[in-house]
Amino acid sequence: xxxxPDGLPFIGGALLxxxxxxxxxxxxxxxxxVVFGLFFAFFFRDPERVSPVDEHNVLSPxxxxxxxxxxxxxxxxxxxxxxxxxxxxxPMDVHVNRMPVGGRVTKxxxxxxxxxxxxxxxxxxxxxxxxxxxxxxxxxxxxxxIVGVLARRIVCRVKEGDEVHAGDRFGVMKFGSxxxxxxxxxxxxxxxxxxxxxxxxxxxxxxx
Numbered sequence: 001x002x003x004x005p006d007g008l009p010f011i012g013g014a015l016l017x018x019x020x021x022x023x024x025x026x027x028x029x030x031x032x033x034v035v036f037g038l039f040f041a042f043f044f045r046d047p048e049r050v051s052p053v054d055e056h057n058v059l060s061p062x063x064x065x066x067x068x069x070x071x072x073x074x075x076x077x078x079x080x081x082x083x084x085x086x087x088x089x090x091p092m093d094v095h096v097n098r099m100p101v102g103g104r105v106t107k108x109x110x111x112x113x114x115x116x117x118x119x120x121x122x123x124x125x126x127x128x129x130x131x132x133x134x135x136x137x138x139x140x141x142x143x144x145x146i147v148g149v150l151a152r153r154i155v156c157r158v159k160e161g162d163e164v165h166a167g168d169r170f171g172v173m174k175f176g177s178x179x180x181x182x183x184x185x186x187x188x189x190x191x192x193x194x195x196x197x198x199x200x201x202x203x204x205x206x207x208x
Contacts, residue, residue, distance in 0.1 A: 099143075
């Protein structure tokens with residue numbers, strides 16, 4: 001199983017402390033640290049995915065549960081007319097993020113904010129997030145990595161001008177969070193609230 005590189009310090013640190021505790025104190029002290037190391041390995045797992053190839057598909061950028069699927073929430077959306085899909089990631093979900101569409105990255109913006117629970121609707125606007133805009137054959141698609149109560153660190157590995165493909169890995173969010181995706185109002189949403197989706201695999205919308 002591939003691991004996201006941002007998880008290696010957590011995994012290595014926990015196992016190193018377990019080794020030190022086991023050799024200097026007792027194995028009883030080492031066991032909880034080994035468990036932490038295994039949890040970090042589970043959390044930062046990065047399974048291979050095969051993305052469906054169709055230029056009209058918008059793929060889920062993350063594993064999780066759909067919170068919003070419909071007209072964009074007025075206070076949270078970028079300027080313009082959009083449909084919105086929001087996905088809540090629990091600590092048990094894969095937290096590697098994938099591109100919903102292919103195209104050229106036209107904007108990457110970081111917005112400071114609060115750390116409200118990610119499942120609350122207002123978290124999409126008030127919480128800290130990184131917003132990435134992709135030009136997909138002239139249609140803009142916006143994806144946001146949003147922090148939550150536990151997720152205090154966003155890793156975004158794309159920059160303006162990058163050419164990307166649907167399903168490409170582009171970042172990770174640490175310890176529970178949320179993804180918001182905004183698609184043009186003429187698109188057709190393909191998921192419902194409470195659906196479970198898989199990053200890079202599940203089709204969440206179809207572009208016209």
